[in-house]
Amino acid sequence: MSLAIFDLDNTLLSCDSDHAWGEFLVEQGAVDAAAYRRANDTFLSDYREGKLDLDAYLAMALKPLTEHGDEQLKAWHQQFMASRIEPHVLARGEELLAWHRRRGDFLLIVTATNRFITGPIAERLGVDDLIAVEVERKNGRYTGNIEGVPSYREGKVTRVNAWLEAQPRLTLDDAWFYSDSINDRFLLEAVPNPVAVDPDDELRKLANEQQWRVMSLRDGSTR
Secondary structure, X not given: OOEEEEOOOOOOEOOOHHHXXXXXXXXXXXXXXXXXXXXXXXXXXXXXXXXXXXXXXXXXXXXXXXXXXXXXXXHHHHHHHHHHHHHHEOHHHHHHHHHHHHOOOEEEEEEEEEHHHHHHHHHHHOOOEEEXXXXXXXXXXXXXXXXXXXXXXXXXXXXXXXXXOOOOOOOOOOOEEEEOOHHHHHHHHHOOEEEEEOOOHHHHHHHHHHOOEEEOOOOOOEO
């Protein structure tokens, strides 16, 4: 059994689920529309440029979770899945997951987006496990704080290595990792089978330099 690791946003999905959730909250009137949309867009741009202030972003992004109970959040998430996620599930991404599944590989999503957003998406995609940013809960409510190391940049490697300690049959020795983002270069460099998927400009440049496989789950091309 080999380990097949996947980034989620703009890899298996043709959108950024974290940003899409922010847009969804704006539509629901759950946040100050103008201010939240402006901040959400700015943080997404910073992420793409590799200069995201993660603490500042999480402070903004997790605050709405603290302001509503589980019943409301669950109802919103169901609407979010139908309107914002399902249209962006890539058919070729599902085919890639199926190919690894037929090989008998263990399917793991590792994402910098929090578990509240991505847990149901991982279930929808039928993967075996998920590593995501963990949001603290106390007394049945989200606190807005995170638990442990955030699965972002080098943190993805840290979290995967910690996860592997409890997985005696799995290692990185023959692992795959698929990602679109230069932010994931650290985990891509840690596996023998790195694949740049519809990569951003910086990752495409790195992939060409390192002679990594480059593929698209949007137009089907590969090399």
